[in-house]
Amino acid sequence: xxxxxxxxxxxxxxxxxxxxxxxxxxxxxxxxxxxxxxxxxxxxxxxxxxxxxxxxxxxxxxxxxxxxxxxxxxxxxxxxxxxxxxxxxxxxxxxxxxxxxxxxxxxxxxxxxxxxxxxxxxxxxxxxxxxxxxxxxxxxxxxxxxxxxxxxxxxxxxxxxxxxxxxxxxxxxxxxxxxxxxxxxxxxxxxxxxxxxxxxxxxxxxxxxxxxxxxxxxxxxxxxxxxxxxxxxxxxxxxxxxxxxxxxxxxxxxxxxxxxxxxxxxxxxxxxxxxxxxxxxxxxxxxxxxxxxxxxxxxxxxxxxxxxxxxxxxxxxxxxxxxxxxx
Amino acid sequence: xxxxxxxxxxxxxxxxxxxxxxxxxxxxxxxxxxxxxxxxxxxxxxxxxxxxxxxxxxxxxxxxxxxxxxxxxxxxxxxxxxxxxxxxxxxxxxxxxxxxxxxxxxxxxxxxxxxxxxxxxxxxxxxxxxxxxxxxxxxxxxxxxxxxxxxxxxxxxxxxxxxxxxxxxxxxxxxxxxxxxxxxxxxxxxxxxxxxxxxxxxxxxxxxxxxxxxxxxxxxxxxxxxxxxxxxxxxxxxxxxxxxxxxxxxxxxxxxxxxxxxxxxxxxxxxxxxxxxxxxxxxxxxxxxxxxxxxxxxxxxxxxxxxxxxxxxxxxxxxxxxxxxxxxxxxxxxxxxxxxxxxxxxxxxxxxxxxxxxxxxxxxxxxxxxxxxxxxxxxxxxxxxxxxxxxxxxxx
Numbered sequence: 001x002x003x004x005x006x007x008x009x010x011x012x013x014x015x016x017x018x019x020x021x022x023x024x025x026x027x028x029x030x031x032x033x034x035x036x037x038x039x040x041x042x043x044x045x046x047x048x049x050x051x052x053x054x055x056x057x058x059x060x061x062x063x064x065x066x067x068x069x070x071x072x073x074x075x076x077x078x079x080x081x082x083x084x085x086x087x088x089x090x091x092x093x094x095x096x097x098x099x100x101x102x103x104x105x106x107x108x109x110x111x112x113x114x115x116x117x118x119x120x121x122x123x124x125x126x127x128x129x130x131x132x133x134x135x136x137x138x139x140x141x142x143x144x145x146x147x148x149x150x151x152x153x154x155x156x157x158x159x160x161x162x163x164x165x166x167x168x169x170x171x172x173x174x175x176x177x178x179x180x181x182x183x184x185x186x187x188x189x190x191x192x193x194x195x196x197x198x199x200x201x202x203x204x205x206x207x208x209x210x211x212x213x214x215x216x217x218x219x220x221x222x223x224x225x226x227x228x229x230x231x232x233x234x235x236x237x238x239x240x241x242x243x244x245x246x247x248x249x250x251x252x253x254x255x256x257x258x259x260x261x262x263x264x265x266x267x268x269x270x271x272x273x274x275x276x277x278x279x280x281x282x283x284x285x286x287x288x289x290x291x292x293x294x295x296x297x298x299x300x301x302x303x304x305x306x307x308x309x310x311x312x313x314x315x316x317x318x319x320x321x322x323x324x325x326x327x
Numbered sequence: 328x329x330x331x332x333x334x335x336x337x338x339x340x341x342x343x344x345x346x347x348x349x350x351x352x353x354x355x356x357x358x359x360x361x362x363x364x365x366x367x368x369x370x371x372x373x374x375x376x377x378x379x380x381x382x383x384x385x386x387x388x389x390x391x392x393x394x395x396x397x398x399x400x401x402x403x404x405x406x407x408x409x410x411x412x413x414x415x416x417x418x419x420x421x422x423x424x425x426x427x428x429x430x431x432x433x434x435x436x437x438x439x440x441x442x443x444x445x446x447x448x449x450x451x452x453x454x455x456x457x458x459x460x461x462x463x464x465x466x467x468x469x470x471x472x473x474x475x476x477x478x479x480x481x482x483x484x485x486x487x488x489x490x491x492x493x494x495x496x497x498x499x500x501x502x503x504x505x506x507x508x509x510x511x512x513x514x515x516x517x518x519x520x521x522x523x524x525x526x527x528x529x530x531x532x533x534x535x536x537x538x539x540x541x542x543x544x545x546x547x548x549x550x551x552x553x554x555x556x557x558x559x560x561x562x563x564x565x566x567x568x569x570x571x572x573x574x575x576x577x578x579x580x581x582x583x584x585x586x587x588x589x590x591x592x593x594x595x596x597x598x599x600x601x602x603x604x605x606x607x608x609x610x611x612x613x614x615x616x617x618x619x620x621x622x623x624x625x626x627x628x629x630x631x632x633x634x635x636x637x638x639x640x641x642x643x644x645x646x647x648x649x650x651x652x653x654x655x656x657x658x659x660x661x662x663x664x665x666x667x668x669x670x671x672x673x674x675x676x677x678x679x680x681x682x683x684x685x686x687x688x689x690x691x692x693x694x695x696x697x698x699x700x701x702x703x704x705x706x707x708x709x710x711x712x713x714x715x716x717x718x719x720x721x722x723x
């Protein structure tokens with residue numbers, strides 16, 4: 001809802017016979033000492049009646065209608081939404097109709113916490129996932145990184161156990177359109193975790209291959225590097241020599257090296273230092289070389305790369321100490 | 328564009344690299360880089376001049392804008408009025424404004440009308456209590472550095488409200504019947520810590536819940552499984568710091584993700600991987616470096632020291648985010664507002680905090696802001712005043 005929009009169709013509540021029994025609660029001077037609401041009469045009128053019926057906890061059809069007006073005036077008022085949910089339940093309204101109502105409001109206000117929470121609650125009450133996947137897909141058509149939308153889709157899939165290949169395919173479709181869509185990568189990871197496939201060799205092979213195809217061409221795409229490293233969290237990067245080999249080859253063949261690629265190789269060296277592979281020292285030297293290169297190609301993170309350099313030495317010393325104590 | 332020797336940001340060689348075809352993400356990134364470059368170009372020498380102009384911190388206009396916007400509230404923020412108070416008074420405090428007695432009293436009077444009989448604060452009078460405006464109200468009151476303001480907080484009912492929204496899994500719902508996310512945990516713990524009402528019943532399972540939101544990228548999402556995001560990462564690390572449990576976070580991946588949020592061309596921070604720069608993340612991301620350092624110090628590990636490119640961030644804020652009429656904006660094509668003014672200034676304070684001598688601050692002495700507490704985001708002076716007030720209250 002854009003700022004200052006007023007409801008034209010309904011007359012002021014103060015002039016309506018069916019509301020004559022209610023004394024509106026208007027703002028007091030104390031309530032307007034600062035941050036005074038910059039609103040027209042219709043806004044003040046509707047909300048002063050809302051406040052009055054809220055105070056007496058009235059449950060009625062007219063109150064439900066009043067929340068319609070108040071939501072049109074400000075869809076971010078969580079008190080109105082909470083009251084509306086209380087009314088919906090008490091009055092036994094059709095929840096499917098309410099779902100259509102909230103769908104329209106979300107399309108107008110896709111970045112509002114209250115409207116998405118309202119939708120989640122309704123779907124939970126209805127007890128089936130209905131068209132929720134299509135609904136979020138429509139939201140992503142406009143804004144493929146809408147945080148609330150992804151959060152909602154995750155909840156639907158988890159709550160109704162909808163995890164499966166269809167969801168993976170959906171992210172593949174989005175990533176082919178825009179492989180820089182980090183929300184889609186995150187969702188893919190979420191699905192694999194929920195599906196309990198993230199540690200399966202077969203899944204890892206498919207996913208790593210998918211990453212290689214994208215990262216091999218788009219080395220400056222952070223999302224794919226993060227996803228690839230994320231796949232190997234439990235085993236470590238060094239658990240996959242094939243990935244190391246691929247990354248090394250990419251490094252030696254690429255001229256305009258993305259810092260994500262060099263940083264990926266640095267992380268591999270860091271793991272080797274921690275594990276004390278080859279005595280460690282050779283990997284400290286290589287890590288330091290990568291840090292120097294990163295300072296050159298990615299100067300905005302110079303301080304971070306210098307810290308990494310110190311960390312490489314630190315890890316090496318710790319590893320030696322550890323090896324001495326545990327021969 | 329000429330070789331731009333003056334600035335660390337806006338270097339042509341660090342513009343976006345398109346390796347294949349363009350995509351919606353790349354197209355919007357190019358657009359933003361172009362508009363930032365245009366802003367930098369405005370400081371370039373005109374016909375007869377040789378020198379580049381240094382960016383100027385427009386303190387007077389920022390003060391005037393913040394003051395003007397404290398008087399009125401647009402309808403879409405009708406359920407966030409304590410936020411407007413906090414964004415304004417914290418901005419004014421950072422700008423070294425001295426609040427008159429009359430102003431303090433108006434703020435205290437108004438916020439008291441938002442306090443719920445059940446405890447905590449609503450987004451406005453007559454609204455049910457909600458953790459976000461509760462946080463904003465308590466921080467606005469603490470910012471004022473006056474006993475009357477702190478005494479106006481009903482700590483007993485506040486504690487009841489916090490317990491009522493704490494969930495058995497450790498998370499917090501924002502209000503009765505409301506949504507769960509990381510903001511809730513942070514807002515609850517921040518006010519409980521400051522007013523010294525934090526107890527075990529408020530933090531049962533909370534550290535575990537927070538950690539369950541750290542993602543494979545290293546940052547934190549709003550709920551378990553959701554995408555790593557700057558705002559939620561600050562909330563998570565702020566909450567863990569309050570609990571003395573920051574060591575539970577996986578630091579290496581967090582630091583890497585965090586460092587990668589600084590944009591190599593624009594100099595400012597973005598909120599998530601492959602998203603656009605936005606002034607507000609100057610604080611949300613910038614402050615987390617400070618929180619990590621606090622933890623490293625506690626663990627007697629080598630600290631990060633200067634952890635990100637503070638000069639590049641100062642350049643983004645001063646060159647691209649100041650509205651010529653005062654106030655800060657997300658990026659050059661967005662309108663100014665109090666939210667971005669508050670977090671732009673707060674981010675600038677974080678960047679400046681690394682320069683203890685204050686000799687190298689962009690914009691010179693006129694741009695110099697006071698130190699802030701990176702956990703709460705109020706000035707260190709306000710934090711000390713409030714903490715010692717509540718300390719005395721406890722010892723009575």
